[in-house]
Amino acid sequence: MGKLRFAAMLGKTMGYVSFGVTQTLRLTGKAAKKISELVQNKTKYNISIVDENGEIIKDYTSVTQVKVNEVMTAMHHLHNNYTITIDEYHVIEKPS
Numbered sequence: 001m002g003k004l005r006f007a008a009m010l011g012k013t014m015g016y017v018s019f020g021v022t023q024t025l026r027l028t029g030k031a032a033k034k035i036s037e038l039v040q041n042k043t044k045y046n047i048s049i050v051d052e053n054g055e056i057i058k059d060y061t062s063v064t065q066v067k068v069n070e071v072m073t074a075m076h077h078l079h080n081n082y083t084i085t086i087d088e089y090h091v092i093e094k095p096s
Helices: 003-041 063-078
Strands: 045-050 056-061 083-088
Touching: 003 063, 056 083, 063 083
Parallel strands: none
Antiparallel strands: 045 056, 045 083
């Protein structure tokens, strides 16, 4: 009975260690993604998606280049007559 109990406890311990490593890697991956977005994507954009009738389907405000790429990829897969308008966020034009 001692060997069976030891094997069960060892298996349980390995399961907890595996779970801990997985959660740590997941957290590290999320943190790395957030940091890279902050460093690489200082410019923010406004995105408007308009259907073929001219109605706005979705507006995104103050998004990074990563989100712009995600929206462009999603729009490419729809194959409809949608248009996308992308403007820089908080651009102030100088008076002439």
